[in-house]
Amino acid sequence: MDYFQSIDWMIMLRCFIVGGIICVIGQILIDKTKLTSARILVLFVTVGAVLGGLGIYKYLIDFAGCGATVPLTGFGANLAKGAIEGVQEQGLLGAFIGGLKACSGGIAAAIFFGYIASLVAKPKIKKQ
Amino acid sequence: MNPTDSPKEYGEYVKKKAPNSPILKDCFNAFWVGGLVCCIGQLIFFFCKYKGLDETSCSTVVSISLIALAIFLSAINVFNRIGKFAGAGTIVPITGFANSIVSPAMEYKSEGYVMGVGAKMFTVAGPVLVYGISASVIVGLLACLFL
Numbered sequence: 604m605d606y607f608q609s610i611d612w613m614i615m616l617r618c619f620i621v622g623g624i625i626c627v628i629g630q631i632l633i634d635k636t637k638l639t640s641a642r643i644l645v646l647f648v649t650v651g652a653v654l655g656g657l658g659i660y661k662y663l664i665d666f667a668g669c670g671a672t673v674p675l676t677g678f679g680a681n682l683a684k685g686a687i688e689g690v691q692e693q694g695l696l697g698a699f700i701g702g703l704k705a706c707s708g709g710i711a712a713a714i715f716f717g718y719i720a721s722l723v724a725k726p727k728i729k730k731q
Numbered sequence: 732m733n734p735t736d737s738p739k740e741y742g743e744y745v746k747k748k749a750p751n752s753p754i755l756k757d758c759f760n761a762f763w764v765g766g767l768v769c770c771i772g773q774l775i776f777f778f779c780k781y782k783g784l785d786e787t788s789c790s791t792v793v794s795i796s797l798i799a800l801a802i803f804l805s806a807i808n809v810f811n812r813i814g815k816f817a818g819a820g821t822i823v824p825i826t827g828f829a830n831s832i833v834s835p836a837m838e839y840k841s842e843g844y845v846m847g848v849g850a851k852m853f854t855v856a857g858p859v860l861v862y863g864i865s866a867s868v869i870v871g872l873l874a875c876l877f878l
Contacts, residue, residue, distance in 0.1 A: 609781045610774070618773040619766035622824070626765025627758045629819030634754045640822045641855040644831065647823060648863040656870035669772035672790055673797065673824045674765070675859070681790070682863050686871030690878065698871025702864055705787075709794035710860070713829050714852070716802040721836035721848045724806035 618670035621663065625674040644675055651679025656687070681705050757818050764813070764820030772797055772824075794825055801826035805833045831855035 629643050638646070651674075654660040660680035663671040671677050682702040689701020703710070772793045779789040801821075804810040810830050814821045821827055832852050839851040853860070 606778060606781050610777050615770055615773055618769050622769025623762035623766030623820075626761045626820045626823045629823040630758050630761035631754070633819055633822075634757055640827070641831070641858060643819070643822065644827060644855060644859045645862045648859050649866050652863060652866035652870060656866070656873065667769075669776050669790075669793060670766070670769045673769045673772040673793065675823060675825060675828060678794075678825060678828065679863050679866065682867035683870040686867040687874045687878070690871050690874040695872075695875050698868055698875055701871060702867030706794075706863075708791040709798060709825065712795040712798045713802070713832050713856070716799050717829065717832040717836050717852055718848065720802045720806040720833050721840055721852075722844075724837050 614668045617667045621667035621670035622673060623670075625670075625676060647675040648679040648682075651676030651681075652683040653679075655680030655683030660684075678706060678709065760816055761818045761820035761823075764817035765824060766820075768797070768821065768824045768826055771800075797825050798829040801829035802833045805830050806837070810834075828856060828859060831859070 625647075629647065632638050632643055632646070633640065651660060654663075654676065660671065660676070661684070664677070664680070672681070682705060685705025686698055686702040689697025689699075689704065691697070693700065775793045775796050776789045779792045780786070784792065801810060804813070810821070810826075811834070814827075814830070821830070832855075835851040835854045836848045839847040841847065842851070
């Protein structure tokens, strides 16, 4: 299989380790502080956007691939990256367009599939 | 450390003393499940690249696939069970974002499709988007000034 030959196992390993470590940071925050998971998610996105804006996060993405992009910090970094690219292409307007543009696929998918799933699935809590 | 009988007692004991071992166990589970989720993403990424997509599109496909997977697992109530075991291992990856949209949407279905499903969907995702998008606009504005 050509596909399996195209897999870079070194990146796979680094992806596993970095992705795992980012999750462990979240776990420590959950266990050690009173932060709810909503606050953790907000924190991770904001930290990711800051690191992305400073241009630090892209080194982590080069190193670990999806280990850096799949955690929510990667979502934040992607927003920031999109905003910077938007500014480079369109100036001030790009600051408002770029971020969401870069993440539009994920957000639209989450809203669409989420809505469909809620229509189809039975709620786990009984009605009334 | 004396393990006590019920999980509740044990939890209280843990809160009182320095919680070393549960944190280690939680972290271990979060580590390997989180790492695994990222690796599934990486496999999808390599597959898209193998199919000839550019890197940006690959990342988008990875996000959409993992979101779809997480929402499917949430809809059949499997995600919550994995989440209980893995903690941050499923919350921190984009799967947690997807789950945070679908689980309140399912829960508040009885309150109607507009103010129930439509509004409650964003109980957790809303703040994430507010802070994420605001941060990105600030980054963009700073980039305007300094680049």
